[in-house]
Amino acid sequence: MKYTNLFIPTLREAPSDVTAVCQLLMLRAGYVRQLATGLYIYLPLGWRVLNNINRILKEEMDGIGAQEFSMPILHPAEIWSQTGRWQSIGEEMFRLKDRYGRDMCLGMTHEEIITWLASKELKSYKELPQIWYQIQTKLRDEARPRGGVLRTREFIMKDSYSFDADEKGLEHNYKIHSESYHRIFKRCGLTFYEVESDPGMMGGSTAHEFMAPTPAGEDEIVICGKCGYTANVEIAESIAVPNADTLQGQIEDVETPNKRTVAEVSGFLKTKSSFFIKSILLIAKSEPVLVLIRGDHEIHEKKLTKLLGEFRHASKDEVLNILKVETGFIGPVGHKVKKIADISLRSGTYISGANKSGYHTKGIRPGMDFDTEWADIRMAKADDTCVKCGSVLRSEKVIEIGNIFKLGTKYSVPLNATFLDSNGQENPIIMGSYGIGPARIAAAAIEQSNDKDGIIWPKNIAPFDIQILPLNMVDARTVELSNALYDTIKGSINSLLKRPFEVLLDDRDIRPGVKFKDADLIGIPLQVIMGEKNLKNDEIEIKVRRTSETRKISIDRASEEIIAIYNEI
RNA sequence: CGGGGCGUAGCGCAGCUUGGUAGCGCGCACGGUUCGGGACCGUGAAGUCGGAGGUUCAAAUCCUCUCGCCCCGACCA
Structure with missing residues (x-):
């Protein structure tokens, strides 16, 4: 193609509000333009790259026997009601009414629609397995789009769905998807990891994410260099490095005027933050819960949600009412409320709030000076110890470029997608769901391959x-x-x-x-x-x-x- | 949704504190000189100062409301 016949509006100066390298270069090199928050126009060069990626996706999907479909992006609410997601998904779903007042929504994903189709058409075990896929626009009213095309409100996704008669079939389809994803990302020239992930709102039992390391990443994973264990920090298991030494001395209160946060008290007492216990009051369902975690650790809310169900942080007034102490000076000793402590606190001697304003207590021995339940409620981080092999974990910022889920019967049961087995028995179809975001592949490729002068495309996806x-x-x-x-x-x-x-x-x-x-x-x-x-x-x-x-x-x-x-x- | 920031020419910005003719660089058009790493000289076009209301003789500038965009957090199949 001749340059004079192509629209390539390069920019000498960078727009002022870019944060990610991929966003800067896509704008400067004339690949995309922003229409509104989270909405991007693909210019000719950008569209050529996406089409190159999509061609690879199609070849690899076809290669595992998947069949290409195209489903509407405008959906009737009724189907989403049947699986409960019309109710359970909040503001992230774009909703509208048609001229007759019928509730409709814009598709965030297509499990409902494809399962509806399967329920109508797949009747016998002889018709299974099937893999159906499409490359289609999805719409999500994201709370906060960011990073250029990394998180947008409208985006293209390759989504495939497997239909099987039994778990063994699902296992196989899950495996060949994983293998084909490895080939896809390799062909696209990416460095990536396949990591264990949280199934989240997709439901189901097993899930993996494909993650491309880049500084612009929104997610974080931990990686064991020795045994290869990799997981999203959302679900990663790991062992905290214990304190090398122990605080000496009996239990006693010390004056800490106006020092509330771990950082403040730790600085004031000249003691490392790992010798502190953070005490945080949460309100779960009806019951208040005092959550205890080491001062240098972070609570992992997803892990906690699994233990407690839905919860929220207590307000300042609630803390005062329930614990009779103001925030900043809460400690675990002497309270009757339910407590959950992270397992990293099992040994050692710690400092925490004294439950009176202006004081902290030294010399607290968890389990002896207070009773508690124990659980892993801590966010994994770099330098933790690998639970599988005892080696040291490192962490990386990543962006999610693909994922695979074992759905089981989560959608087939409510939508009544059943088949008759060889005994004439009716069974729900066993499903899997597999996504890839082509724009994120392009963004990750730029993030991983650029220099001060611009983009360096991998050959397979270059425009x-x-x-x-x-x-x-x-x-x-x-x-x-x-x-x-x-x-x-x-x-x-x-x-x-x-x-x-x-x-x-x-x-x-x-x-x-x-x-x-x-x-x-x-x-x-x-x-x-x-x-x-x-x-x-x-x-x-x-x-x-x-x-x-x-x-x-x-x-x-x-x-x-x-x-x-x-x-x- | 909570916190913060920014809206002035296509892009990057100044002007606002202290109200009084709307500016600069890049880009764009035309003429000329140039021609292997974003040239130079000259001329020129281009702005509802995000929008609405208010204060004032007079508002880009002060006040109120509103819309948009960005960042941090919450959220995120």
Whole structure:
């Protein structure tokens, strides 16, 4: 394609409100524009990248026997009511009414719709298994879109669904999805992890997330370098590093005027925060619960929710009413309310609030000076000990690029998606659900592969394979030779991608410096530079975007050489 | 939803404290000189100062309300 026929609005200056590198580069290099909070327009280059990713998705889905569908994004509320999600999902769902007043919603996902279809059409074990998928727009009224295309209110997703007669079948479909996801992300040039995850509102039993490490990530995972254990910190199990030494001395109150937070008291008493117990009052269902955790740890609310069900933090007034002490000076000793302590507090001697204003208590021995229930309610973090092998965990910021869920019968039972087995018995279909976000793949690829000059696309998803830069468009020979080379390469087959080469010819009559800057920004893997001086020697220059390595080649065999270099990089 | 910030030309910003002719850089158009890493000179077009109301002789500037965008948190199949 010729540059003058393409809309590539590059920006010399960065918009002021970007936070993520992928967002900055997508805007500056002319891939996307923002319409409103969480809504993005894909410009020609951006759309080409997404289509390249989608092509890989289709090839790999087709490769495991999945069949492509297209389902509506406008859904009747009734189906969502049948699974209870019309009621259980809150403001995140876009809701509307049609002209007759019927409740409708915009699809956040398609479990309901595909299961509705399966309930109508799949009747016999002989029709199972099936894998159905689509690449379709989803809409979610996100509380806080952020990071450019990383979290948006409207986004495209590849979602597939498996239908099986039994657990064994589900196990198999889960496995082949996992394997195909590994191939997909590898082909897209990403570094990624498959980690254990929390099934969340999808329900079901087992779930894994595919996570691409990047500083712009919203999630955090822990990784064991030794045994390979990886998990989202939301569910990760780990052992806290115990305090190396123990506080000495008997139980006694010390004056801590106006020092409330762990940081303040720890600074005031010149004692490490790991020798403190944070005491936090929560209101679960009807009952107040005092939650105890080491000063340098964070409570993990998802773990707690599993123990307590829904809960909220107590207000200042509630703390005063229930514990008879103001916030900042709460401690575990002497209260009759239900207590849950993190297991990392089982040994050692600690400092906590004295339950009177302006005082903390030293020398508290959990289990001896107060009674409590014990549980793992702590957020895993770097330097914790791996529960599987005892090695040290590290953590990384990641973005979720895909996930796989074993749904079981969570949707098939309420929507009555059943089949008759070989004994004539009616059974609910066993389901799985598998998602991938193409825009997040693109964003992660940029995050993982860029330099100060711009994007460096992995070959498989780059908007073009090769960019030709004729530097002087008023020189007849340059124009003639660049057009000829353009036609030749375009007519050759890219054996890696099994299709003709996609070539971008920068035929703009502008200064060379601008062409160089734009080419580096846009990030096409290989640049072919045709300058007058080199052409006088019948030479042209090849530049590898990733390494900035340049090489002069003879014009005679230019297209063969260029293709050979392309295949090498 | 809680906390904070910002809305002035396509982009980046100044002007607001202390009310009085709306500015700068980049970009854009035209002319000229340039032409291997975002050139230079000259000329020019382009702004409901986010919107509404109020105070005032006079509002980008002060007051009230409102909309939008961004950040932190809550939230997040």
